[in-house]
């Protein structure tokens with residue numbers, strides 16, 4: 190391995206929970222209004238399974254579309270500059286982004302200290318380092334977290350839109366990260382906390398996929414393509430006293446070819 194491709198929210202920064210809270214509020218308001226209009230019972234968004242299966246790691250519009258589809262709801266797509274009160278896929282996504290930005294402005298961005306240690310160790314070891322995130326706010330979050338100096342390249346939601354890269358679970362954005370760093374996918378390790386993200390790492394034929402389990406879904410991360418699961422990136426540095434990484438067992442190997450070095 191000569192390169193590391195890090196997801197941002199939930200891997201480097203403690204922003205996955207901020208995203209989750211913004212999604213929960215957005216979807217609950219949407220579902221409550223819809224229940225009032227249709228007379229159907231209000232069934233809230235579940236910040237556990239609904240978030241992990243349908244939303245986490247995916248581009249904003251894909252998250253809206255896939256969660257609503259799970260409830261049998263189809264909205265018109267609209268366009269990315271729809272106002273946040275539009276009842277379109279993009280409008281609902283923009284509502285969530287307004288809440289997210291408010292929260293980031295008031296509470297700031299916290300990093301995971303173990304991830305900063307890992308980034309510094311990777312830098313000292315001469316490994317190439319890029320951040321690969323679906324977030325359209327990638328630049329702002331990296332800057333607010335003070336991580337700019339430790340990362341050489343960034344592929345975020347805006348870059349993906351410009352270059353027409355498909356979002357996770359497709360591998361396009363990670364492949365773009367490897368390309369920018371000038372390495373083969375087989376030489377790069379992917380670090381991901383989302384089920385869609387480890388699936389993208391697996392689909393891209395990357396050398397190693399590290400699942401980062403922040404919410405107690407180690408088995409799901411392994412089933413979606415992680416080679417190993419850790420609770421924190423520091424677990425990869427402190428082999429002595431840390432919780433041991435959970436490796437994939439043969440029975441959990443997902444289908445699909447893979448060149449493990």
Ligand SMILES: [Mg+2]
Nearest residue numbers: 196198199382
């Ligand atoms: Mg993430």
